[in-house]
Amino acid sequence: MRQEMLGSILSELNGSSADIEASAVISTDGLLISSVLPQDMDEDRVGAMSAAMLSLGDRTAQELSRGELEQVLVKGRTGYILMTYAGDDAVITVLAKPKAKLGLIFLDVKRAAENIAKVL
Amino acid sequence: MTTLVGADREKDNMIDKDGNTIKPDFADLTRYAKQFSDLTTEKENLLLSIKSEIEPLLSEVTDNFYQIMHGIPEAATFLEGRVEKLKPTHQNWMHGLFTGPYDEKYTEAMYHVGDVHVRVNLPVEFMSGGITLICNQLYKLVFEIYSEDLVKAHKIADAINSAMGFSLFVMQKSYHASVDETLDKFLLITGMSKALFEKLSSTFNSTQP
Numbered sequence: 001m002r003q004e005m006l007g008s009i010l011s012e013l014n015g016s017s018a019d020i021e022a023s024a025v026i027s028t029d030g031l032l033i034s035s036v037l038p039q040d041m042d043e044d045r046v047g048a049m050s051a052a053m054l055s056l057g058d059r060t061a062q063e064l065s066r067g068e069l070e071q072v073l074v075k076g077r078t079g080y081i082l083m084t085y086a087g088d089d090a091v092i093t094v095l096a097k098p099k100a101k102l103g104l105i106f107l108d109v110k111r112a113a114e115n116i117a118k119v120l
Numbered sequence: 121m122t123t124l125v126g127a128d129r130e131k132d133n134m135i136d137k138d139g140n141t142i143k144p145d146f147a148d149l150t151r152y153a154k155q156f157s158d159l160t161t162e163k164e165n166l167l168l169s170i171k172s173e174i175e176p177l178l179s180e181v182t183d184n185f186y187q188i189m190h191g192i193p194e195a196a197t198f199l200e201g202r203v204e205k206l207k208p209t210h211q212n213w214m215h216g217l218f219t220g221p222y223d224e225k226y227t228e229a230m231y232h233v234g235d236v237h238v239r240v241n242l243p244v245e246f247m248s249g250g251i252t253l254i255c256n257q258l259y260k261l262v263f264e265i266y267s268e269d270l271v272k273a274h275k276i277a278d279a280i281n282s283a284m285g286f287s288l289f290v291m292q293k294s295y296h297a298s299v300d301e302t303l304d305k306f307l308l309i310t311g312m313s314k315a316l317f318e319k320l321s322s323t324f325n326s327t328q329p
Binding site: 028029030031042044045047051052055056058059 | 309310312313315319320323324
């Protein structure tokens with residue numbers, strides 16, 4: 001039941017913008033909970049790397065006195081990776097196109113993260 | 121007191137939440153190492169009993185040891201210009217082998233020796249290799265000294281083997297602790313859990329990056 005609800009939240013998120021290419025919910029220990037990812041993408045790596053990045057982002061924000069971490073954004077030549085907490089124990093990771101409108105994506109991801117936290 | 125000795129405790133942290141090193145329980149480590157090396161009270165007493173015969177020859181063992189080490193290219197680079205400084209420390213340890221006692225203080229000292237080796241980035245195989253070289257020389261000495269009583273010579277060689285095994289066990293423990301400490305510090309700095317680190321590690325073990 002929860003699995004379906006999480007899948008539904010991610011599908012809705014991916015459908016909310018043509019700029020979103022993939023998304024996943026991951027435990028803070030890097031285990032994949034639910035995902036809507038392209039077939040050629042290694043789920044284990046997405047999970048482990050996302051959780052690691054968010055963990056490091058969390059520590060960096062603390063150490064550099066930036067307060068509680070809200071999100072980690074990575075920009076590559078071919079797109080963005082956005083990670084944010086979905087409750088205390090999970091991470092939502094979103095992959096977006098290079099010319100994505102980030103403002104809209106931030107809002108959609110924030111909403112999705114709140115819904116995921118409620119389900120978990 | 122925090123204990124970090126037995127195999128069932130390997131997953132315990134080597135540093136506290138502030139990044140300070142947690143010292144091992146040396147009494148427990150002494151017990152643990154003695155069990156693995158079979159260093160019994162009888163063997164300890166036997167080693168102490170031959171002190172007067174063997175001690176005058178120990179400096180020769182130290183000299184030979186460094187001479188052999190110098191002939192090993194991988195080891196020679198670590199020894200360059202340091203041998204004369206290292207010899208007294210080595211001789212003190214050799215002296216301790218035949219004066220004992222093999223107690224918490226001895227264990228702590230050996231742990232410290234291992235720790236120093238880690239800090240100078242000495243390859244871990246140098247310790248086991250070095251112990252083998254020293255054992256070979258001590259056996260040779262013992263069989264020369266007690267050539268008339270081979271039963272005793274064998275018993276002494278057995279005791280030396282246990283004492284050297286005990287020392288190596290403790291030194292290697294500090295090597296492993298050092299690796300664990302490095303990992304713990306990394307986890308503390310990055311905020312990652314051990315489970316996440318293991319997940320990352322297994323993910324990147326399975327295929328090439």
